[in-house]
Amino acid sequence: METTILAKRRYALTGNYAAAYAAKAVDVDVVAIYPITPQTTIAEKLSEFVANGELDAELVHVESEHSAMSAAIGAAAVGARVFTATCSQGLELMHEMLFIASGLRLPIVMAVPARALSAPISIHSDYCDVVSARDSGWIVLIASNAQEVYDLIIQAFKIGEDKNVLLPVMVAYDGFLMSHTLEPVILEDDYEVRKFVPKEVNWITLNPEKPVTMGPLVGPDWYYEIKYQQVVAMRNALNVINKVGKDFDKKFGRRYGLLKTYRVEDAEYIIITYGAAWEFAMEAIDKARNDGVKIGGIGITSMRPFPEEEIVKILQDKKAFVTVDKALYFGISTSPVHMDILATLYKYDVRIPCINVVHGIGQRTMFVKDFVETIKMCVKVAEKGKPEKEIIYMGLRT
Amino acid sequence: MTLPKWYEMPLAGTILEPGNTIKIKTGSWRTFKPIIDQEKCTRCRICWVYCPEGSILELEKPYVTSKGKKFNITYEINYDYCKGCGICATECPVKAITLVREEV
Numbered sequence: 001m002e003t004t005i006l007a008k009r010r011y012a013l014t015g016n017y018a019a020a021y022a023a024k025a026v027d028v029d030v031v032a033i034y035p036i037t038p039q040t041t042i043a044e045k046l047s048e049f050v051a052n053g054e055l056d057a058e059l060v061h062v063e064s065e066h067s068a069m070s071a072a073i074g075a076a077a078v079g080a081r082v083f084t085a086t087c088s089q090g091l092e093l094m095h096e097m098l099f100i101a102s103g104l105r106l107p108i109v110m111a112v113p114a115r116a117l118s119a120p121i122s123i124h125s126d127y128c129d130v131v132s133a134r135d136s137g138w139i140v141l142i143a144s145n146a147q148e149v150y151d152l153i154i155q156a157f158k159i160g161e162d163k164n165v166l167l168p169v170m171v172a173y174d175g176f177l178m179s180h181t182l183e184p185v186i187l188e189d190d191y192e193v194r195k196f197v198p199k200e201v202n203w204i205t206l207n208p209e210k211p212v213t214m215g216p217l218v219g220p221d222w223y224y225e226i227k228y229q230q231v232v233a234m235r236n237a238l239n240v241i242n243k244v245g246k247d248f249d250k251k252f253g254r255r256y257g258l259l260k261t262y263r264v265e266d267a268e269y270i271i272i273t274y275g276a277a278w279e280f281a282m283e284a285i286d287k288a289r290n291d292g293v294k295i296g297g298i299g300i301t302s303m304r305p306f307p308e309e310e311i312v313k314i315l316q317d318k319k320a321f322v323t324v325d326k327a328l329y330f331g332i333s334t335s336p337v338h339m340d341i342l343a344t345l346y347k348y349d350v351r352i353p354c355i356n357v358v359h360g361i362g363q364r365t366m367f368v369k370d371f372v373e374t375i376k377m378c379v380k381v382a383e384k385g386k387p388e389k390e391i392i393y394m395g396l397r398t
Numbered sequence: 399m400t401l402p403k404w405y406e407m408p409l410a411g412t413i414l415e416p417g418n419t420i421k422i423k424t425g426s427w428r429t430f431k432p433i434i435d436q437e438k439c440t441r442c443r444i445c446w447v448y449c450p451e452g453s454i455l456e457l458e459k460p461y462v463t464s465k466g467k468k469f470n471i472t473y474e475i476n477y478d479y480c481k482g483c484g485i486c487a488t489e490c491p492v493k494a495i496t497l498v499r500e501e502v
Contacts, residue, residue, distance in 0.1 A: 105410045166409065204412050213413035225404035226411040232404075 013185040015178035018146040019085065019111040019171070020045035021185075022153035024055045025193040029080035032060040032071035036090040037123045038113050038175040043085065065090035069097035069108075076106035077214060079205040081157065084108065087175055088115035088129045095133065101168045102137030102230065104215055105203060107160030109153060110138075112172040113179035114275070114326075116362045124363030125175035127275065127327035130303070131336045133170070137230055139237055140303040143173040144260070144278040146183035151254055152301070154193055158244045163202035164236040172303075174276040174326075176363060188252055196251055234305045241302055258307035260299035263289065264314055267296030269378045272311075272341065273324040274300040277359070277366060281324065284371030295375050300337065308344040315345065320353040320382035322374050324394075326360040333391055353381045359394040370394055424451070428482030430497035432475055436461055438494035441469050445486035445495060453480040 013021065020042050023031065031050070033043045049055035058075075062068045065086050072082045086094060091112060101108050114130050116122035134140045141156060143149040149171065156169035173179065204212055218226065238258065245256030262282050264270065273281050278299035288295045298314060300307070315321055325335035334342060338356040345352070357374050360366045374394070381388050408414055434445075446454040459472040475486075487495040 103410060204409060204414075211416040213416070214410065216411060216413050218411050221401055222407075222411060225402070225407055228404045229407070229409060 008186045008188070010184045010186050012182045013146055013150075013187075014041065014180050014182055015143070015146045015149045015173050016041040016111075016113060016180065017045055018150040018183075018185050019153055020049065021187055022150045023083040023109075024049050025188065025190045026081065026154055026157050026197050027190070027194055027199070028055070028057050028083040030058045030060065030072070030075035030082045031084065032062055032068045032075065032082070033084050034062050034065050034068045034086065034090060036065070036086055036088065038115060038125075038179045039085045039087050039090070039111070041179070042111055042113075046083075065094040066097060069094040069101060072108045072110075073097060073101050073104065073106055076101070076108050077104065077206050079201040079203075081199060082106075082108045083110070085111035085113075087112050088117055091129045091133050092117065095136070098133055098136035098138060098168075100215065103227075105166040105230075105233070106168060107157070107166055107203065108168040109156045109160060110168065110170045111149070111153060112170050113175040114172050115175040122362040123175075125177050125326075126361045126363065127172070127325075127336075130170070130172045131327040134304050134336075137167065137234070138304065139165075139167050139169040139234070139241075141169060141171045141241075141301055142274045142303055143171060143178070143301075144275055144299055146178060146181070146185045147254070149173050149178070150185055150187070151248065151252070151256065154188075154197060155241075155244045155248055155256060158197045158247075159237060159240050161197075161200065161202060162236075162240045162244075165233050165240050166203050167230070167233050167237065172275070177276045192251070196248070238302075238305050238307065241305075256301065258302040258305075258310055260301060261314065262297040262299070264296030264298070266294060268294040268319045269375065269382065270296050270298055270315060270318050270321040271324065271371065271375060271378065272298045272300065272321060272337070273326075274303065274337065275326060277324055277326055277371075280366055280368050280371050283368045284375055287368070287372050288375045293375060293379060295378070303337070306340050306344070308347070311341060311344055312348040312350055315341075315352060316348070316350045318352060320355070320378050322355045322357060322378040322381075324357045324359055324371065324374055326358075328358060328361060333389065335391060353385055353387050355381045355388040355392065357392045357394050361395075364395040366395065423478045424481050425478045428477075428480060428500055430482045430484060431477070431500050432480065432482065432484065432486050432495050432497055434473055434475065435494045435496070436472065437463050438492050439473060440492055440494070441471055441473065442491060443473075444489050444491060445473060448485050448489045450483065450485065451479050451481060454486060
C-alpha cells in the first residue's frame, strides 16, 4: 500500500510533557498519579488534558505512590489502559506494588524521570531508583532524549500488551536533565498512534459475568511454575521490543530496538552508557574519532530484558570497552549495568579488558570532555591487556 | 496426580473456576470447636453474619425449646469448613456458643 508522508510538526517540549503527550496519544483510560519532583509536570499536564476534554480518562488523585500503583493495578485488572509516573522515593514507596503489577501480568506503563535516592535528599537525577526497581519483573526501557521518551512510551503499550509478553513497562530518563529541558519533539497524529497501538485486551480481566480470582495464595506446588511464566515473558519481550521498534520505524520513521549503536562497525573500542549520557557519549566519540581513536558506542535502551546476545555480538572482537554508569552499588566494586555486561561476557566466554566508570551521581555535571577522558582510559586499559579492578568515580572531589 | 506444567497453567495463577475453595476442607485446621446451645440461641443471625467462612448454616428446621418457645429455623455449624476462629462465640449476644477443645 502506498503511504504519504506528510510534513511533521515539531514542538518544543520537555521530557515530561513528551511523556504526557504520549499517554494522550495512546488514549489511556485511567491515570492514577501522585506528584513528586521532577515528575510533577507529567501529572499537571495530564490533569490539564483531562480537564480540557482532550483526553477521555479517569484521573485518580491518590494519596501516595503505593496507592497510585494499587489503583493502576485495579484499573488494569478490569482491562483499562493505564498510565502512571513517579520516581525516586515515590518509586521506592510503590516498590511492593511493582511486584504485584508484574506478577499479575498487567501491562501498566509508567514514566520514570530518574532521580537520586535519599538520604541525603536530592531532587536531582541519577539512576539509583531505576536500578533498585529493575528486578521487580517490569520491562525497563531508557530514553536518551525527549523524542525517545514520547516514542518509547507509545511502544511501551504495544510491547506490554503483546499477548506473549503481558508485563508492565517503565520508561526511564534523566530527571531534570531531560524531564525539564525543552527539546524539539515530533508529535505524531493521535489517530495514527492509536492505529499503531490498538486497544486489545489480551489478558484475563475481572468481569462479573465471568468471575475469576486474581493473585490467590499458592503453595510450594504452584508458585515456581507461575513465576517461571514471568521468566519466559521477559525472554519473549526481547523479540517483541525489537519487532515493535521496527514496526514503529515503518510507520513513523524512527528506528528503535533493545539498544542503540553509534559508529561500531569499524570500532576497536566501545563506550557503553544509557539515558542522557548517551548523547554526551556520541559527541565524545566524534571528538575521539577526530583524534584517530576508533571508538564506537552502545546506548542501552532495554535495561530489562537485558540485550545479552546483541551486546556480545558487538563486544566480542573489540580491544576494550568502558561502561559509564549513572548509578551506584554499595559493597561490590562494579556498578549495576557494568555488572550485567560482565556477567553476560563471562557466560559467552568473551574476555576483553574493560573499565568501569561511575558518573553523574545526584546530577554531578557530566561534561563531554569527561567522556573523551573515559575513552582515553579505555585505550589505556586495552594496552594493559586486562580489566581494571577499581571503579573510576568520575567527577568526585578527591 | 500429575500437576500441570508451567505452560498448562493460567497466567499469573489466576483461578478461572469460581468458588473452587470448596474443594479444600479447612475443618481440620480447628483447635477449638464451636457448639451452639439450641436452648439459649435466640436465632438473631449475628453468628451467620460474622462467620468469615460462611460455615454457619441457616436451616429450615423447626425447634421447640424446653420452655415451649417455637422457632422455624435452626443455626448449625458446618464442621467441614469451620476453622474454629471463635468469632461466632465472641459475637453471640446471649453466649449460646461455646468453644470446646477438639478431641483427637
